[in-house]
Amino acid sequence: MSAPSYRDKLLSLHQSIVEIPSISPAEADVGNFLIDYLTEQGLATERQFLPSSDRFNVLAWPEPRASNRSRIVVTTHMDVVPPYLSYSRSGPEPPTAGTVIAGRGTSDAKGSVAAQTLAVLELMATGSVKGDDVMLVFVVGEEVNGDGMIHFSDVMTERGTRPSVAIFGEPTNSTLACGHKGGMACNIFAKGISGHSGYPKSGKSANEVLMRALVKAIDADLGNSELYGNTTVNVGLMTGGIAPNVIPDAANASLAIRIALGPQESGHIIVKDRLQEILTSVDSDAFTLECPFGFGVVETKCDVDGTF
Incomplete structure (x- = not known):
């Protein structure tokens, strides 16, 4: 050809x-x-x-x-x-x-x-x-x-x-997509108590509670659908602590979440509520969750014949 x-x-x-x-x-x-x-x-x-x-x-x-x-x-x-x-x-x-x-x-x-x-x-x-x-x-x-x-x-x-x-x-692998997952950007802030690592009971590690919560969120079913599969969580950024021998009193993580639930206007709110439940179950006092941007699955018109 x-x-x-x-x-x-x-x-x-x-x-x-x-x-x-x-x-x-x-x-x-x-x-x-x-x-x-x-x-x-x-x-x-x-x-x-x-x-x-x-x-x-x-x-x-x-x-x-x-x-x-x-x-x-x-x-x-x-x-x-x-x-x-x-x-x-x-x-x-x-x-x-x-x-x-x-x-x-x-x-x-x-x-x-x-x-x-x-x-x-x-x-x-x-x-x-x-x-x-x-x-x-x-x-x-x-x-x-x-x-x-x-x-x-x-x-x-x-x-x-x-x-x-x-x-x-x-x-899209050169195919006409009928829709796509929604998205949500979230920041999780974890609060601890500073202390010396030689005396673990002197403080509360913000890094530790944040890691426990993130693993639980990654493994959880935050919402799924037959067409779009599972809602997935990517932990893109993490920060916390000031030195290896200091128990950190603050930590945070930035997440990109691909939403598999609709409708477009509110599917992400369902996922946010489930994420908040996970954080509360790990530690009811440590976390602040902020999700300034989000939307549910987006359906598009794909039953077209391909003509311009």
Whole structure:
């Protein structure tokens, strides 16, 4: 099978954006690159700045556009998780299905940025779309708290220009996803009593009670469903103590929890309540639980025929 005509252009764009670090919240360099690239390709572009911030989403659409609304939004995120990993390509050249492309963001989600961009450019080249049909939206902050997409959605709602359809780019093994787990970010603060480690009864280890609670939470059934599986807990960060021979009086952990329960508006609250019950069962006085951000499972429309 012959390669598509846009292959080299796609691979070149993909390499260029992967080579630009964009770990949240430092997305400006890749955003500026995309603004320049999309402008050179003949699209109208906009830096959509977040409130009281120099961070911005990248918006682009074909000209002309009769209104300030596009019917379809094609979107993904520009930011990536740490650490930065440089771009590399190994295997057959010219690339085949056996070629391995590696580097931070190659899949999640700069692969989507490149693929979505080239898809829109190809449709423009054939005259299949104009600005009223489609807009590219590449947001910041998805890997942290979704502030880029939240701001975009808020602006579109305020203007009365919400799209009819949104196509999201995320790694899904090239299948159309019917939904995804929700998410919740939590911080657990444990309080102890300081003392000397040579006299264990002189204090109460915040590290110890926190570790006991975390293990119990990881092993617990916090909620499951047939479609989305189990709710899972990742303990991403832990801190506690000041020295090896001092009983720590404070410790904390930051969690990323993937929610398998719905509905979207309240599924995470069920999980938070179950997590609080676990903390209380380990120590009724030691813990403070804060979960500033969360949502339940998100269902999407997937019974479409694949036509644009």
